[in-house]
Amino acid sequence: MCELLAMSANTPTDLCFSFTGLARRGGAVGPHRDGWGVAFYEGRGVRVFHDPSASADSPIAEVVRTHPIKSLAAICHIRQANVGRVGLENTHPFIRELWGRYWSFAHNGQLPDFRARPGVYQPVGDTDSENIFCDLLNRIRADHGPDDPDEALLETIVQASAEYARERVFNLLLSNGHWVFTFCTTRLVAITRRAPFGPAQLKDADVTVDFEAVTTPSDVVSVIATEPLTRDEQWDTYQPGEWRLWRDGLVVASGVESIPTWVHPD
Amino acid sequence: MCELLAMSANTPTDLCFSFTGLARRGGAVGPHRDGWGVAFYEGRGVRVFHDPSASADSPIAEVVRTHPIKSLAAICHIRQANVGRVGLENTHPFIRELWGRYWSFAHNGQLPDFRARPGVYQPVGDTDSENIFCDLLNRIRADHGPDDPDEALLETIVQASAEYARERVFNLLLSNGHWVFTFCTTRLVAITRRAPFGPAQLKDADVTVDFEAVTTPSDVVSVIATEPLTRDEQWDTYQPGEWRLWRDGLVVASGVESIPTWVHPD
Numbered sequence: 265m266c267e268l269l270a271m272s273a274n275t276p277t278d279l280c281f282s283f284t285g286l287a288r289r290g291g292a293v294g295p296h297r298d299g300w301g302v303a304f305y306e307g308r309g310v311r312v313f314h315d316p317s318a319s320a321d322s323p324i325a326e327v328v329r330t331h332p333i334k335s336l337a338a339i340c341h342i343r344q345a346n347v348g349r350v351g352l353e354n355t356h357p358f359i360r361e362l363w364g365r366y367w368s369f370a371h372n373g374q375l376p377d378f379r380a381r382p383g384v385y386q387p388v389g390d391t392d393s394e395n396i397f398c399d400l401l402n403r404i405r406a407d408h409g410p411d412d413p414d415e416a417l418l419e420t421i422v423q424a425s426a427e428y429a430r431e432r433v434f435n436l437l438l439s440n441g442h443w444v445f446t447f448c449t450t451r452l453v454a455i456t457r458r459a460p461f462g463p464a465q466l467k468d469a470d471v472t473v474d475f476e477a478v479t480t481p482s483d484v485v486s487v488i489a490t491e492p493l494t495r496d497e498q499w500d501t502y503q504p505g506e507w508r509l510w511r512d513g514l515v516v517a518s519g520v521e522s523i524p525t526w527v528h529p530d
Numbered sequence: 531m532c533e534l535l536a537m538s539a540n541t542p543t544d545l546c547f548s549f550t551g552l553a554r555r556g557g558a559v560g561p562h563r564d565g566w567g568v569a570f571y572e573g574r575g576v577r578v579f580h581d582p583s584a585s586a587d588s589p590i591a592e593v594v595r596t597h598p599i600k601s602l603a604a605i606c607h608i609r610q611a612n613v614g615r616v617g618l619e620n621t622h623p624f625i626r627e628l629w630g631r632y633w634s635f636a637h638n639g640q641l642p643d644f645r646a647r648p649g650v651y652q653p654v655g656d657t658d659s660e661n662i663f664c665d666l667l668n669r670i671r672a673d674h675g676p677d678d679p680d681e682a683l684l685e686t687i688v689q690a691s692a693e694y695a696r697e698r699v700f701n702l703l704l705s706n707g708h709w710v711f712t713f714c715t716t717r718l719v720a721i722t723r724r725a726p727f728g729p730a731q732l733k734d735a736d737v738t739v740d741f742e743a744v745t746t747p748s749d750v751v752s753v754i755a756t757e758p759l760t761r762d763e764q765w766d767t768y769q770p771g772e773w774r775l776w777r778d779g780l781v782v783a784s785g786v787e788s789i790p791t792w793v794h795p796d
Contacts, residue, residue, distance in 0.1 A: 311580055
């Protein structure tokens with residue numbers, strides 16, 4: 265099983281606090297020691313860190329924890345391998361360029377025999393996750409053009425996600441820098457922080473932050489994760505089949521798809 | 531003007547020594563403070579670091595300098611912007627997936643009005659360099675298939691490079707992880723280190739390494755750069771129009787194309 269983390273904000277915001285908590289689960293307080301990765305969007309660019317070793321003791325993860333990289337949209341993944349060997353090529357998030365934007369994808373769950381249908385995008389590694397990502401982009405490219413509105417793309421993305429989720433567990437983070445799309449079959453929670461800001465304490469490390477001191481009153485910052493990262497805040501739990509499209513820190517579209525209940529979700 | 535650095539080796543080798551010298555030119559002993567980036571291939575995967583700030587005082591560059599990331603093929607770039615604003619989306623090396631492999635591209639020179647011909651790959655930023663990369667990949671995809679041998683791809687790459695170089699300055703590093711292709715119009719030098727190894731001292735920092743202590747007798751490691759990085763070794767200078775294909779530390783193919791002499795090379 266893997267763990268997911270995403271952020272959507274209306275002002276460039278760093279991920280240091282949340283990443284500090286998540287990274288502890290990569291080999292210190294959790295078993296996800298088979299690599300980690302994060303994608304931070306900055307304007308049209310994306311800054312990506314991938315490391316096939318445990319985040320809890322990775323020097324690169326330490327830089328990400330301690331060096332504030334500010335972004336409106338970021339997605340992150342720590343891996344406990346099931347399909348595909350431990351290696352850089354199998355480390356999420358996966359990135360591809362589509363119509364002059366970088367798309368990034370991180371996934372938790374498994375569709376072990378899934379293979380991308382033929383198209384422009386091909387997997388480099390051998391995970392089910394990267395196969396699904398390529399399949400999804402091939403489908404978007406086949407059904408749409410670069411000038412199609414987000415609403416049209418969203419319809420395809422939701423429909424494809426529901427199909428993947430009917431096959432097996434499929435918790436998804438997908439971003440093109442404009443927005444962050446999230447889909448839950450079994451485990452996703454979210455929190456939106458806005459004024460009045462208060463303090464928060466991580467569950468997995470002895471770290472507290474006073475958001476009041478590091479924000480302005482107009483800031484809106486949402487964090488989406490597999491499990492709550494803080495012990496003293498109220499996180500909102502996605503329903504099975506629920507999807508939400510985040511932009512500038514807020515949900516701008518959402519819905520619930522009908523999917524099976526998985527008895528062994530991981 | 532920008533500076534380029536590439537490595538090709540027959541055994542996984544880190545770039546710490548060479549990168550330490552190059553990074554000093556990004557704002558300390560050189561003017562290339564408009565960003566830097568590096569791509570390290572590890573198996574089929576690629577580990578990429580991009581930073582739009584000066585390498586000389588970047589905390590991320592410090593990790594790359596001090597944390598040995600071992601690779602058979604790596605390419606690196608430090609930027610002094612001319613075409614395209616300073617920003618993450620314009621920071622080399624650029625990466626795209628083609629036929630299930632990651633291709634990376636770094637370029638020095640300028641073709642200010644160059645626009646990629648239409649195709650699957652589109653630039654995200656607004657540099658001439660990324661336009662050329664997309665143009666080249668679109669051309670490879672149009673003229674070849676995934677099972678074509680390297681020799682066939684090479685013919686297209688050489689021909690396209692010579693065309694770009696006839697328009698303006700075009701010093702190129704291109705890799706797909708299997709090999710590193712290099713093309714020179716004005717400035718590229720190379721060195722191949724193999725047994726008996728000796729010591730070497732950087733030109734740009736007070737750092738000496740004893741390669742004998744960190745290698746085995748069968749290691750072959752070549753470094754290609756815009757300017758020699760060491761003061762006490764003999765670097766071999768490319769001719770204008772010369773290209774070399776490196777694999778496992780050695781030149782496996784090379785040639786010289788006829789190109790104009792540029793009076794104002796930068």
